[in-house]
Amino acid sequence: MADGQIVVTGLTKQFRKVRAVDNLSFTVQPGRVTGFLGPNGAGKTTTLRMLLGLVTATSGTATIGGRRYVDLPDPLRIVGAGLEASSFHKGRTGRDHLRVLCAAAGLPANRADHALEMVGLTPAAKRKVKGYSLGMKQRLGIAAGMLGDPQVLIFDEPANGLDPEGIRWMRTLLSSFADQGRTVLVSSHLLSEVQLFADDVVIIAAGKLIRQGPVEELTNLDGAARQIRVVTPEPDKLFGALELPRTAVAKDENGGFLVTGVTGPQIGKAALAAGVELHELAPQRADLEKVFLELTSGKAGIR
Ligand SMILES: Nc1ncnc2c1ncn2[C@@H]1O[C@H](COP(=O)(O)OP(=O)(O)OP(=O)(O)O)[C@@H](O)[C@H]1O
Numbered sequence: 404m405a406d407g408q409i410v411v412t413g414l415t416k417q418f419r420k421v422r423a424v425d426n427l428s429f430t431v432q433p434g435r436v437t438g439f440l441g442p443n444g445a446g447k448t449t450t451l452r453m454l455l456g457l458v459t460a461t462s463g464t465a466t467i468g469g470r471r472y473v474d475l476p477d478p479l480r481i482v483g484a485g486l487e488a489s490s491f492h493k494g495r496t497g498r499d500h501l502r503v504l505c506a507a508a509g510l511p512a513n514r515a516d517h518a519l520e521m522v523g524l525t526p527a528a529k530r531k532v533k534g535y536s537l538g539m540k541q542r543l544g545i546a547a548g549m550l551g552d553p554q555v556l557i558f559d560e561p562a563n564g565l566d567p568e569g570i571r572w573m574r575t576l577l578s579s580f581a582d583q584g585r586t587v588l589v590s591s592h593l594l595s596e597v598q599l600f601a602d603d604v605v606i607i608a609a610g611k612l613i614r615q616g617p618v619e620e621l622t623n624l625d626g627a628a629r630q631i632r633v634v635t636p637e638p639d640k641l642f643g644a645l646e647l648p649r650t651a652v653a654k655d656e657n658g659g660f661l662v663t664g665v666t667g668p669q670i671g672k673a674a675l676a677a678g679v680e681l682h683e684l685a686p687q688r689a690d691l692e693k694v695f696l697e698l699t700s701g702k703a704g705i706r
Pocket residue numbers: 418419421422423441442443444445446447448449450592705706
């Protein structure tokens with residue numbers, strides 16, 4: 404396979420009355436962790452299932468390295484997926500679960516131990532899955548996706564239910580996969596979490612693309628989401644000189660002011676001209692949660 408780029412073009416899925424995915428197009432690059440975000444019912448799982456050939460698209464295409472999943476010569480060695488962490492046979496040990504998958508995929512059984520090692524589950528390899536914590540099950544799901552040592556990894560909500568320590572672990576693991584040049588696509592509805600582990604995000608709502616790009620760009624949005632924190636002993640003089648409406652200035656709990664609608668240089672220039680002392684002038688990074696809510700508001704809803 405030339406590379407592990409994922410290309411989704413005009414993808415649509417109509418389930419009877421529900422248009423779960425609606426003319427969706429986006430790309431996912433190798434060597435990066437891409438977060439696939441959307442409110443509940445946005446169409447994330449349906450999109451991933453179409454990408455993996457588990458659901459037939461009504462129209463449009465989804466390709467991995469230029470081919471549809473069903474046309475890949477040896478799919479399990481090219482794409483690893485963890486879609487449902489809950490679908491384990493509870494009475495099996497973690498190791499047996501992976502060995503069964505190896506056998507089904509025609510992979511050598513020792514891949515199971517290697518994958519367990521990779522996700523830190525070796526000490527629990529011989530314990531039954533029913534005794535695993537949620538975090539351990541998530542790790543096992545990731546190990547399952549790694550069995551064929553694939554170029555492309557696709558996980559549905561892998562960080563769901565993990566504690567902060569588990570999330571940190573997940574971040575390190577996913578970025579190590581990306582550093583090896585793999586393509587990593589991970590869905591989530593926990594936006595603050597995606598902000599921690601993704602390089603790029605694809606945001607959808609009601610089956611449609613809302614935005615795609617580096618996390619960095621999204622959190623540095625201009626406009627409504629952009630605020631500048633100002634600390635000054637002479638706020639009235641400064642904001643008077645800037646001729647800002649009252650609504651553009653909000654006090655924060657630490658004695659500073661959050662200002663919207665002007666740039667940092669504009670504030671600095673006005674302060675200099677008015678002879679006002681500035682103790683702090685700091686553009687704030689918008690948090691992804693806020694950006695996401697602004698972008699998807701009114702478009703979510705239960706369908
Ligand atoms: N097999 C199906 N038959 C009918 N409707 C379906 C089917 N699968 C999904 N849907 C509908 O398609 C829409 C998108 O569902 P999907 O599970 O893809 O969303 P999601 O973004 O993964 O949501 P969540 O975060 O809640 O898992 C929903 O309205 C859902 O009810």
